[in-house]
Amino acid sequence: MIDNPKNGMSLLVKTITRITVGLILLFGIYIVLHGHLSPGGGFAGGVIVALSLVHLILAFGREAKVAKISMNLASNLESLGALMFLSVALLGFLGGTFFLNVLNKGLPFKLFSAGTIPFSNISISIKVGVGLFAIFLALIILEGTKRKR
């Protein structure tokens, strides 16, 4: 992290990162999907997904393939997440009021239950995760081409 060289960290860190990035991403998706059954929800899961991408860039340096995702793609994905959340809210108009929970409630303790709550969780996790990753990219990547004045 200090000086953030173009090649990233040592070989040991890179080898371990190949294994752990997938596990952290899977754990984040699990916390998002089970938000209505166990503690967690959209915000915690979204931050964990962002942390897995940050882990990849910190280990492999600025030249990693993930860092080539331009700022435009990250902004578009974040706006897509916000628009999905708004459309779930407007879906409540089918029942009568804004944000009404209109889908089938199902049985408790099952994964497919609780109406529109899982869709809200997924859209919030996309928005928070990609947004925080875009903040990290702006702070780290855009620093490299300055101090020439």
Next chain:
Amino acid sequence: MTLYFLCLVLFCIGLYGVLRKRNIVKIIIGIGIIEYSMNLFFVLLGYKLHGRAPIDAQNQDILNMVDPIPQALVLTSIVIGLGITALLISIAIRIYDKYGTFDITKIKRLKG
């Protein structure tokens, strides 16, 4: 009662950091400590002695849960605190690029 008072002492330490320090990063750290103390105070208000977490379990009838409404409000507040800290740090980085120092007594030029 002493727990609430200790929370406000933590708030005052953060307030002292905001008022008296000359380094911008110390001021941002003071604002972060104020946020932590207020989140803790809110959750302390809703605790019930020998209560349980506000999650149902199968085949059990849970009678005394702690209050879930302060927890829902503080969940929002934690993530907003992260956004505030990130924006303040980016402004501090730009100030360092332009003036070469973090000292607030030297950032006085109104032109250029």
Next chain:
Amino acid sequence: MELHLLLLFMIFAAIVAVEVKDLLSSVIGVGAVGFALCLAFLILKAPDLAITQLVVEILCLIILIRATINKDLPLVIEGRWVFNTFATLAFVAVFLFFAFHALKELPSFGDPIMSVVKRYIAQGKAETGAVNLVTAVILDFRAYDTLGEATVLFASVIGIMAVLRRPGRKKIEEKNHD
């Protein structure tokens, strides 16, 4: 009892974070306050908050360390330092005195009033179908507040991108490639 010890540890770590001259040490002090807060949330039976506070604290530490590497400041005592410090401490003492008398009006610790929540606890699982009551509150009963929070996060991301944009970045990259 454990809560008193945790709060005393947090006060000590906060004093270290605000007073130490080295910037990296004060960032580590803020990290200690954040992790002790996560433990306090676990003791107060709030698992959602503990998970969220832990991961947000890690990300906040990464961002703070990025800004403070190799940028320190020598301490200079100048002018009316004694008068300013005593004025601030007097203000803080008056504030704490009045706060102590105001805090006596609150209900005692461990005995909340809970008049609004009775309906949510009694009918939350039947009305929303969600077992986790905190998720049911933030995404069904009070979903408008969550929309407001999503807007605030969106505004902060746009603000950071606008502040850190550097015009002429492509020209500098072309000069480097030559």
